[in-house]
């Protein structure tokens with residue numbers, strides 16, 4: 478059961494030193510906010526339809542796809558600038574993707590909206606908040622200190 482809903486605001490979310498990372502975080506938070514709205518609507522329905530479920534599936538698919546490219550670009554940046562904690566940072570990406578896919582698979586199998594809500598409103602925002610404030614922040618700082626331009630994008 479979701480007790481403390483965490484909704485991370487795209488506009489006020491903490492920024493790091495590199496633009497493409499901030500833009501990606503912004504887009505991701507918008508996707509998650511939309512997913513959150515669909516979940517809340519589903520929870521409020523007495524008798525949710527297949528269409529409601531299908532919209533949630535689509536929103537999670539978009540989110541997972543977005544996360545893939547999000548992490549791919551950050552991993553590429555780390556390699557480009559030789560970030561010394563590459564393995565720690567990229568391992569966090571891998572772990573959360575495994576979790577997201579597991580949550581998605583179980584939602585498709587059992588339509589347990591409370592379990593999904595718990596992940597989207599609690600576990601994931603906690604993870605994201607902590608990840609950006611540690612790994613992403615350090616990576617961006619390191620990159621810029623080593624001459625990477627804040628407005629470039631990994632090749």
Ligand SMILES: [Fe+2]
Nearest residue numbers: 498502551613
């Ligand atoms: Fe990130």
Ligand SMILES: [Fe+2]
Nearest residue numbers: 551608612613
């Ligand atoms: Fe990251």
